[in-house]
Amino acid sequence: MAGHYNTLGFGCKLISICLHPTRRPHFTPFLPFHWSSSLNTTQQQTAVHHYQSTNPNLSHRFGCHQSKPSTENPTMESIGVLMPAPMSSYLEQELEKRFNLLKLWTVPQKPQFLKDHSSSIRAVVGNAGNGADAELIEKLPKLEIVASFSVGVDKVDLNKCREKGIRVTNTPDVLTDDVADLAIGLTLAVLRRLCECDRYVRSGQWKKGDYKLTTKFTGKTVGIIGLGRIGKAVAKRAEGFSCPIAYYSRTAKPELKYKYYPSVVELASNCDVLVVACPLTEETRHIVNREVIDALGPKGVLINIGRGPHVDEAELVSALVEGRLGGAGLDVYEKEPEVPEQLFGLENVVLLPHVGSGTVETRNVMADLVVENLEAHFLKKPLLTPVV
Numbered sequence: 001m002a003g004h005y006n007t008l009g010f011g012c013k014l015i016s017i018c019l020h021p022t023r024r025p026h027f028t029p030f031l032p033f034h035w036s037s038s039l040n041t042t043q044q045q046t047a048v049h050h051y052q053s054t055n056p057n058l059s060h061r062f063g064c065h066q067s068k069p070s071t072e073n074p075t076m077e078s079i080g081v082l083m084p085a086p087m088s089s090y091l092e093q094e095l096e097k098r099f100n101l102l103k104l105w106t107v108p109q110k111p112q113f114l115k116d117h118s119s120s121i122r123a124v125v126g127n128a129g130n131g132a133d134a135e136l137i138e139k140l141p142k143l144e145i146v147a148s149f150s151v152g153v154d155k156v157d158l159n160k161c162r163e164k165g166i167r168v169t170n171t172p173d174v175l176t177d178d179v180a181d182l183a184i185g186l187t188l189a190v191l192r193r194l195c196e197c198d199r200y201v202r203s204g205q206w207k208k209g210d211y212k213l214t215t216k217f218t219g220k221t222v223g224i225i226g227l228g229r230i231g232k233a234v235a236k237r238a239e240g241f242s243c244p245i246a247y248y249s250r251t252a253k254p255e256l257k258y259k260y261y262p263s264v265v266e267l268a269s270n271c272d273v274l275v276v277a278c279p280l281t282e283e284t285r286h287i288v289n290r291e292v293i294d295a296l297g298p299k300g301v302l303i304n305i306g307r308g309p310h311v312d313e314a315e316l317v318s319a320l321v322e323g324r325l326g327g328a329g330l331d332v333y334e335k336e337p338e339v340p341e342q343l344f345g346l347e348n349v350v351l352l353p354h355v356g357s358g359t360v361e362t363r364n365v366m367a368d369l370v371v372e373n374l375e376a377h378f379l380k381k382p383l384l385t386p387v388v
């Protein structure tokens with residue numbers, strides 16, 4: 001399976017592994033286990049082939065865990081895995097099969113609960129909203145690994161983890177397509193006023209007259225902050241709309257044909273749509289500030305599918321309210337789930353509740369990756385997607 005494979009070969013191998021009675025005794029025969037409820041067989045095969053071809057390094061695990069649940073790995077049953085907040089019922093179910101899952105949000109006395117279980121908690125499963133900060137890490141002396149159900153690990157105190165020898169994993173690659181799709185969706189929604197048009201129809205206003213003209217997307221210059229996995233996937237999609245692509249990143253990538261700008265202000269001055277797609281770090285906090293917003297200008301559109309704190313939100317709100325920025329499509333905010341109410345009445349703004357990777361297919365594959373990182377760690381095997 002390493003290297004490359006053809007679609008037919010992979011399909012056959014997948015089915016033969018899935019049906020093997022001893023490999024994965026606890027999932028529905030004939031169907032890759034977590035897709036059985038949400039997708040029909042053709043959709044499952046299409047999704048598997050797609051993930052397989054776009055993530056060849058992850059190919060071994062989709063639809064078929066190689067390792068066994070706790071009934072066959074009894075040593076894992078006593079391992080305390082702390083989940084601070086709900087994130088996926090499928091993930092909870094898979095963790096419960098293998099470990100002693102402790103759901104912090106369900107207990108009223110959290111500090112006491114943490115004290116009571118501090119000697120058994122060896123793993124924390126966090127996400128984009130709830131990670132493991134220094135305070136939590138200090139309360140868990142037996143903590144060995146933080147497995148994040150997210151690609152971004154800005155809510156995990158990575159320095160503290162390094163200092164204490166705690167491993168950290170995330171869920172890269174598997175969510176790239178969804179997040180990039182959403183960036184394009186937000187761009188179209190803002191430029192073509194899709195949400196506003198929908199409201200226009202629903203409220204009966206169409207009967208009184210046609211909706212006003214909007215702005216074309218095809219051919220607009222798309223500037224991307226951060227040309228990592230997600231940034232590149234956004235670029236690839238925007239190329240499909242004949243958009244010239246420009247980018248800012250710490251270093252130029254001469255192997256790519258896109259135009260590089262050595263500063264975000266220069267990038268913003270030279271693009272129509274500016275997409276934030278970099279990880280949140282101390283260097284990228286407020287990377288979109290007043291100067292960048294002014295450079296983007298009254299015709300420019302900001303799309304944020306990264307993290308809220310990438311953007312100086314107060315500056316963004318005043319620029320939008322004052323008409324100094326053309327529009328914004330936001331999936332993330334500085335203090336989620338709080339969203340500045342001044343944005344609610346603006347037709348040139350589309351607001352989403354942090355749903356970049358929020359599809360059934362992707363969240364389930366992310367869950368598999370979390371589980372498999374934990375299993376690998378406790379079986380003393382190499383982590384699949386290590387951060388620390």
Ligand SMILES: O=CC(=O)O
Nearest residue numbers: 128149150151152
């Ligand atoms: O925001 C979502 C993620 O980091 O995966």
